[in-house]
Amino acid sequence: MSKPNPELSAKVRNLNHQLSPKRHWWLIFGGLLFILVTGTFVWFYFHGHTQEAPGKQTNIQPILYYSIEKIESTQQPFLQKQIETYASARNSQAKPSKPNLADIVLKPSDSTATTDAVQSSQPTIAPLVSGTILKIEPTSGITIEFNNQLKKNSKDDLIALLKPTYDKPADTWTYLALGDVIPARDVYTVSKRSGYTYPFLKIADRTKQADLTVSNLETTVADGQANGEGAGMMVFTAPEKALEGLVSAGIDGVNLANNHSTNGGAAKSAVMLDNLAARSIGSFGVGKTSSASRAWTTTVKGIKITHLGYDSVPGMIDASPTSAGAKRIALKPWGTLSADDITAIQADIKTAKQSADVVIPWFHWGTEYTHDANDEQRRLAQACVDAGADVVIGTHPHWTQGFEWYKDHLIAYSLGNFVFDQNWSEETKRSVALELTFTGSKVTGAQLLPANIESAVQPRFLTSNEALYKQILTDISAHSWWK
Numbered sequence: 001m002s003k004p005n006p007e008l009s010a011k012v013r014n015l016n017h018q019l020s021p022k023r024h025w026w027l028i029f030g031g032l033l034f035i036l037v038t039g040t041f042v043w044f045y046f047h048g049h050t051q052e053a054p055g056k057q058t059n060i061q062p063i064l065y066y067s068i069e070k071i072e073s074t075q076q077p078f079l080q081k082q083i084e085t086y087a088s089a090r091n092s093q094a095k096p097s098k099p100n101l102a103d104i105v106l107k108p109s110d111s112t113a114t115t116d117a118v119q120s121s122q123p124t125i126a127p128l129v130s131g132t133i134l135k136i137e138p139t140s141g142i143t144i145e146f147n148n149q150l151k152k153n154s155k156d157d158l159i160a161l162l163k164p165t166y167d168k169p170a171d172t173w174t175y176l177a178l179g180d181v182i183p184a185r186d187v188y189t190v191s192k193r194s195g196y197t198y199p200f201l202k203i204a205d206r207t208k209q210a211d212l213t214v215s216n217l218e219t220t221v222a223d224g225q226a227n228g229e230g231a232g233m234m235v236f237t238a239p240e241k242a243l244e245g246l247v248s249a250g251i252d253g254v255n256l257a258n259n260h261s262t263n264g265g266a267a268k269s270a271v272m273l274d275n276l277a278a279r280s281i282g283s284f285g286v287g288k289t290s291s292a293s294r295a296w297t298t299t300v301k302g303i304k305i306t307h308l309g310y311d312s313v314p315g316m317i318d319a320s321p322t323s324a325g326a327k328r329i330a331l332k333p334w335g336t337l338s339a340d341d342i343t344a345i346q347a348d349i350k351t352a353k354q355s356a357d358v359v360i361p362w363f364h365w366g367t368e369y370t371h372d373a374n375d376e377q378r379r380l381a382q383a384c385v386d387a388g389a390d391v392v393i394g395t396h397p398h399w400t401q402g403f404e405w406y407k408d409h410l411i412a413y414s415l416g417n418f419v420f421d422q423n424w425s426e427e428t429k430r431s432v433a434l435e436l437t438f439t440g441s442k443v444t445g446a447q448l449l450p451a452n453i454e455s456a457v458q459p460r461f462l463t464s465n466e467a468l469y470k471q472i473l474t475d476i477s478a479h480s481w482w483k
Contacts, residue, residue, distance in 0.1 A: 345380070403480045
């Protein structure tokens with residue numbers, strides 16, 4: 001999936017502000033319209049006035065609208081050049097030559113265009129239908145309009161030609177996976193002083209953009225706890241107000257299957273589940289009892305997604321028939337992966353897959369402070385894909401680990417710390433978010449978003465021209481498996 005071009009979008013939005021409203025010329029495509037009765041040609045020319053020229057009865061009806069953000073990346077440089085040329089001429093108050101808008105996005109052709117041609121990366125997309133006007137709106141984007149006299153089947157033909165390229169499929173959605181989040185310890189100390197949204201300030205605008213954003217939450221978040229502070233504290237607890245940060249970042253769901261989410265005890269863990277639900281934050285990996293579901297199912301654009309969570313690190317409270325907790329699995333380096341655990345997890349995935357379109361298991365696993373996923377992580381992740389998992393996501397090692405492309409499915413072994421307080425090393429301040437694009441239930445795009453923790457507790461997404469951005473991706477690549 002192509003990503004929006006913010007610079008290009010900003011130029012289009014700002015174009016209108018660069019010009020005097022009285023000299024606001026509309027970009028025009030002059031199309032030849034054959035009139036069956038008279039056989040004459042009519043040129044359509046739009047300018048900065050809101051009234052139509054005397055005698056014109058065009059009765060334009062807008063049919064389609066596409067913003068520049070939805071233009072394919074292969075078209076954006078071509079479009080940008082045309083916009084810059086036109087804006088430059090208008091800024092100099094020199095009357096530009098009438099732009100041939102067919103050259104901006106649509107190139108007329110003598111041959112009949114096909115859907116394959118529309119989907120190609122060439123600027124030539126489709127022949128224009130007579131009576132069609134393509135406009136660039138400086139404040140909004142591109143509009144395609146039709147003359148009322150155009151035959152309906154011609155309108156339908158043009159819509160069909162444009163749709164594969166410019167109309168984002170209705171069932172396309174994005175999923176953003178974030179690493180370890182602790183609103184406890186030093187993060188709690190800073191939050192008491194600066195506010196509970198402070199740790200998320202630098203990333204919230206980006207994390208809210210995804211249709212579904214999920215992280216690993218490693219703290220019991222409920223009132224009435226000791227909330228110990230300091231780097232040596234290993235009991236992670238925080239007050240209910242700490243959830244304000246997750247809400248501000250647009251986090252929709254959290255994995256609780258880890259060694260710290262139940263540090264406050266079974267009773268407070270059950271309260272935390274209610275606190276999350278009250279803020280419409282889904283949770284998985286921990287249930288109120290051993291018989292309660294530990295899965296979380298949600299729906300995005302008609303696609304049902306089920307999350308499963310599993311912890312392999314000691315520290316998690318086991319659920320009982322009457323108290324909250326999780327079920328821990330043994331895994332290297334904290335134990336030995338058993339065939340029984342593999343079978344049980346595969347059964348969970350198969351059961352979830354019977355009613356869900358997408359199943360995503362999260363695992364808290366692996367050896368701390370290394371980029372290398374171990375053999376048992378890989379064995380279990382591959383078994384999950386074999387059972388029907390669509391993506392497998394891992395956390396815990398405090399460093400980023402490699403990715404694997406296994407049977408056309410993506411496995412992320414560790415996303416690293418995200419909102420954390422391990423400022424004593426560079427590696428523990430580094431993170432990567434995984435943004436997936438789904439079309440329906442199929443992953444059709446993936447992007448890694450490197451981040452770095454700054455100001456003690458604030459992650460910031462890095463830009464591609466920063467050396468650390470490239471270093472994080474290099475570390476991941478060097479420890480990944482692609483086949």
